[in-house]
Amino acid sequence: MKIRVAMHHSPQINHFLKESFFFYTIAIGMDSCYSYVSKNYDRNFEFTDSTLLGRHFSVTLHPEDIIICEKAGMQCFNAPGQLFSATLRKHNGHGGFVTTQWEMQAIFDDNGQPEGIFCVGYNITEFVDTRSRLNTAHTQLNEIGFIQSHLVRKPLANIIALTALIEQDLTDERSSQLCKMLTQSAGELDQMIRDISDKTDE
Structure with missing residues (x-):
């Protein structure tokens, strides 16, 4: 039929x-x-x-x-x-x-x-160009994820560790408070980098 x-x-x-x-x-x-x-x-x-x-x-x-x-x-x-x-x-x-x-x-x-x-x-030129741009963007995201998870977080982890050591030796309450704030901000930044890295790995 x-x-x-x-x-x-x-x-x-x-x-x-x-x-x-x-x-x-x-x-x-x-x-x-x-x-x-x-x-x-x-x-x-x-x-x-x-x-x-x-x-x-x-x-x-x-x-x-x-x-x-x-x-x-x-x-x-x-x-x-x-x-x-x-x-x-x-x-x-x-x-x-x-x-x-x-x-x-x-x-x-x-x-x-x-x-x-x-x-x-x-x-199919538009399709091919779009696919190429997406592949390039994906590669760039992977590179960004690698930089964030391996290159940025290492010095950040050192900063967090150093502020913890400094805080132990401080006797001045004002300086101690500022050091705690610095540790908290560094921890929040570290978590943000983790979250971004997780998204680039999806």
Whole structure:
């Protein structure tokens, strides 16, 4: 039943993907050139007011990612009917790159001969950047936790111990009171550092 529904709606699905502002749809022929590109793909990766149709697939790719694309294509032909994924960097037209995620499948003609690869992709640059920032923040928190629990608390513990020793030798009530206040404040600071360290370890 699901297959019949999918086949019934395939024209609408194809039109949706063709007109999508979110997804990219492309097909690469056996000559390694684009045999189809959606409007959104041209809009994002063609920077000469023309079209990528007929051009070699590598023109949009980061040079290091060409081999990733080639390997994914070989997988598609070795396992017809299966989808294979790849994360690829594409030129953004400003000297940099955006990160894109793709799913690919081999295309065959009515005689079972390979015609190319059909691909559906989308931009994951924001996701990748956010994940990178979170990883950096996590690393920084771990470093802060280490500094607090090992480097800061050691001299603080020494201060607490020294104030306790000094307090034992004091005879002046005013000085003794100030020393107790110093010990209390140092203890409160030590507890705050413990609490912060516990949170950075979570």
